[in-house]
Amino acid sequence: MPAPVYRVMQVLCTLVSPLPIGTNLGLAHLLWMLLSGELLVSRGAIIPGLSTSGLPVAAVRRAWAALGQGTWTSDDLLARLVVIVESEGPWQPHTHAGYHPVAVDTTGFWRPRLVDCPTKHYSSVAGKALPAIPLGLVARVGSVNGQRMALPLAIVRADRSDPGPQIHQRRLVQRAKAVSAPDDVLVFDRGFGVALLQGEEVPTWVVRLPKNFTARRATPPAYQGRGRPPTRGARVRPLSRQRKGRVIAATPPDQVMTWTEGTTTLRAEQWPALVLPDADPDSAVFTVVAIHDPRYAEPLLLATPLALTPPVVRDVYHDRWPVEQLPLAAKQMLGAARQFVHAPETCQRWPELTLLAGALLTYVAATQPAVPTGFWDRRPRPTPGRLRRVLSRCVFPNDFPLPARVREKASVTTHLPKGNWGQRRPKTALVSTTTVSNHAHPLPEVA
Numbered sequence: 001m002p003a004p005v006y007r008v009m010q011v012l013c014t015l016v017s018p019l020p021i022g023t024n025l026g027l028a029h030l031l032w033m034l035l036s037g038e039l040l041v042s043r044g045a046i047i048p049g050l051s052t053s054g055l056p057v058a059a060v061r062r063a064w065a066a067l068g069q070g071t072w073t074s075d076d077l078l079a080r081l082v083v084i085v086e087s088e089g090p091w092q093p094h095t096h097a098g099y100h101p102v103a104v105d106t107t108g109f110w111r112p113r114l115v116d117c118p119t120k121h122y123s124s125v126a127g128k129a130l131p132a133i134p135l136g137l138v139a140r141v142g143s144v145n146g147q148r149m150a151l152p153l154a155i156v157r158a159d160r161s162d163p164g165p166q167i168h169q170r171r172l173v174q175r176a177k178a179v180s181a182p183d184d185v186l187v188f189d190r191g192f193g194v195a196l197l198q199g200e201e202v203p204t205w206v207v208r209l210p211k212n213f214t215a216r217r218a219t220p221p222a223y224q225g226r227g228r229p230p231t232r233g234a235r236v237r238p239l240s241r242q243r244k245g246r247v248i249a250a251t252p253p254d255q256v257m258t259w260t261e262g263t264t265t266l267r268a269e270q271w272p273a274l275v276l277p278d279a280d281p282d283s284a285v286f287t288v289v290a291i292h293d294p295r296y297a298e299p300l301l302l303a304t305p306l307a308l309t310p311p312v313v314r315d316v317y318h319d320r321w322p323v324e325q326l327p328l329a330a331k332q333m334l335g336a337a338r339q340f341v342h343a344p345e346t347c348q349r350w351p352e353l354t355l356l357a358g359a360l361l362t363y364v365a366a367t368q369p370a371v372p373t374g375f376w377d378r379r380p381r382p383t384p385g386r387l388r389r390v391l392s393r394c395v396f397p398n399d400f401p402l403p404a405r406v407r408e409k410a411s412v413t414t415h416l417p418k419g420n421w422g423q424r425r426p427k428t429a430l431v432s433t434t435t436v437s438n439h440a441h442p443l444p445e446v447a
Contacts, residue, residue, distance in 0.1 A: 001397055004368055004390045008035060009400045011364055015080050019072050022409025026066025027353075029055055029396065033063075034334050034357040036391040044338030046350075054395025062408065067350065068343055074155045074352040081360065085151055090367050093142040094319055097312045099185040099204065101141045103150060103323035104176045106168070106191065108132035109331070109339055109351045119163040133339075133351050134158050134165070136172030137326060138179055139359075141319045144366035147382065150322035152359050153179045155352050173200045185306065187320040194303055195276055198284055206316050209288065209301040211239055215274040218285045232281060236271050238290050238301055253290070257310050267292045268310030289313050329358030329384050361387060 012031055016024040029050060033039065038049040046067070050060040066072075085091045093100045108121025110132045121132035136156035142149060156175045158168040173196060176186050188197070188207040197205050217233025240250040253269035260266075269290045275283045289310050291300040302313050331337040336354035341347055365387040370380035373389060380386060 001400065002390065002394065004364075004371065004387060005394050005397055006400070007368060008032075008364055008387075008391065009397060011084065011360065013403050013406055014084055015077065015360070017403050017405050018080065019076070020070070020409075021405055021407060022062065022411075023066045023070035023072055024406050025059075025402075025408060026063040026070060027072065028402075028406060029053070029059060029063040030067060030353065031357055031360070032391075032396050034336070034354060035361050035388065036394065037334060037388045038392070040335035042335075044335060045340055054398070067353070068341075068346040074349070074356065077353075077356055078152055078154065081356065082151060082153065085363055088367070091142050091144045091149065091151065091363070093140055094148075096185075096316045096319070097308055098183060099306070099316070100181070100183055101187050101316050101319040102153070102176065102180050102184045103137075103139050103141055103187050103320040104172060104192070105137050105189060105320070105323045106134055106172065107137060107327040107355075108134045109336070111339065111347070114342065114347070118160070119158045120165075122165070129165075133347055134168060135351055135355065136168065136175070137323055137355070138172070138176045139323045139326065140184070141322050144363060145382070147366045148319075148322045149362055149366060150326055150359070151363075152326060152355065155355060157348050169196060170200065173197065173202060177202050185304075185316060187317055189320065194286065198276075204306055206302060206304045206306075206313060208317060209238075209303050211298065211301065212241055213238065213288075213301060213303075214277055215271070215288060216277050216279070218273045218275045218281060218283075220281060233275070235277065236274055236288070238269070238271060238288050239299065259311060264294060266294075266311075268314075270310065325362060326355050326358050329362055330354040333385055333388060334358060334361070358384070 012028050016027045016031070018024075019027065033049045033053045036053060038052050039046075041052060042049040047060060047064060050063050055063070106121070110121070110123075110130060111117050112131055114131060117131035119132060119134055120129035121134040122129045137152060138154040138156070139150035139152045142151060154175050156168070156172045159171060169192060173192065177200060180186060185204040185206060186202060188205065190208045190210055192207055194207060194209075197207060215236045217236060220230040220233050223229045236251045237248065238250060241248050251271065253271060255270040255272070257268045257270070258265060269292070270287060272287045273285045274288055275281065275285055284305065286303050286305045289302045289304070291302070291310060291314050293300070300314065300317070302317055304313055308316070330351075331354075334354060334357055336351070339350060341350050361384040365382050365384045368382060368387065370382040371386050371390050372378070372380040373386060
């Protein structure tokens with residue numbers, strides 16, 4: 001048995017062992033199918049991918065049942081993954097001025113053919129929201145042997161009663177606040193506004209702002225002796241903009257800082273003690289930083305309530321990018337971009353499991369020696385793609401000594417109906433004809 005295969009099976013068994021007996025074996029088969037890239041060959045079909053993994057027909061059916069009906073949640077698996085990663089030692093969290101960055105982001109698994117899909121996700125390519133299964137990601141950022149990696153802490157679903165993006169973002173911010181430690185700083189992209197973070201009372205955060213962002217001074221200007229005394233501070237516009245052919249000038253910065261990185265000189269402009277334009281003067285204040293880098297056409301506009309220097313604020317925001325690796329590994333490297341599940345719960349569970357598999361593959365690859373793809377690969381790196389190619393040449397290792405808990409559940413099933421009759425549901429449990437289910441149309445009543 002190759003060493004990477006043995007290592008992957010060790011981590012898989014440790015991950016699924018606490019789950020109920022039978023379900024843990026089915027999830028082990030599903031995760032192996034994902035990690036070995038069989039979903040790429042089957043173009044997103046789960047049962048054909050399980051079949052080509054070297055599993056018997058009964059094991060394929062049990063794995064399919066564990067996906068949709070097993071007693072497990074993504075929170076349990078993520079908590080177990082965090083314990084495994086932190087206990088092994090190679091993974092170390094990043095630290096900036098005493099704070100650990102925790103990235104927060106959203107991703108969507110496109111489902112254009114899913115009937116009555118209740119949720120949507122914005123597509124920058126299409127320029128509009130398309131039917132998708134949106135999921136929120138909360139991940140602590142660190143390094144494994146010098147390679148940056150995001151360790152997922154939580155995966156947040158959209159609310160079924162109100163699946164709008166604003167409600168989903170609020171739930172994601174609340175969950176990120178709940179799972180973060182006092183020395184963590186939450187890092188957001190432009191999709192999350194300052195008003196949302198202040199409304200949820202998030203204590204530490206760094207967020208990227210849109211180019212047309214404006215704010216006000218927290219302190220009103222001094223009374224000039226004429227007219228009504230001012231009650232709000234002056235408006236601050238960090239970046240200039242053009243509207244209807246007229247240039248609106250930017251507000252001069254209160255502080256300017258320059259530093260050199262190699263041969264590049266960067267300049268940061270700061271506006272401290274600001275509040276939102278419609279906020280009360282006694283509201284929570286924050287600082288806006290505009291970082292001008294000659295290597296980029298547009299400056300980086302950030303906001304934070306923390307007393308951090310501009311280089312630290314920029315470094316904290318740059319540590320947000322590893323969270324983008326999780327959907328990349330799940331969709332492109334493991335083949336989960338195409339999905340063919342239709343039951344409401346399975347539509348949520350399958351993307352969550354693929355994101356977990358992407359994080360697991362990235363971590364195991366970073367802790368193993370790099371395996372070259374071929375003779376031309378002279379300087380291989382420990383990437384998840386190379387590990388997936390090694391696993392794709394192997395079927396499920398049935399000779400691996402599984403733990404005592406990871407086994408088939410010995411249940412008495414002789415009294416249950418088999419075949420198509422076993423899949424029939426009572427009339428009260430039948431779904432409407434407009435809803436797509438995992439099974440074919442119900443069989444007619446038999447006299």
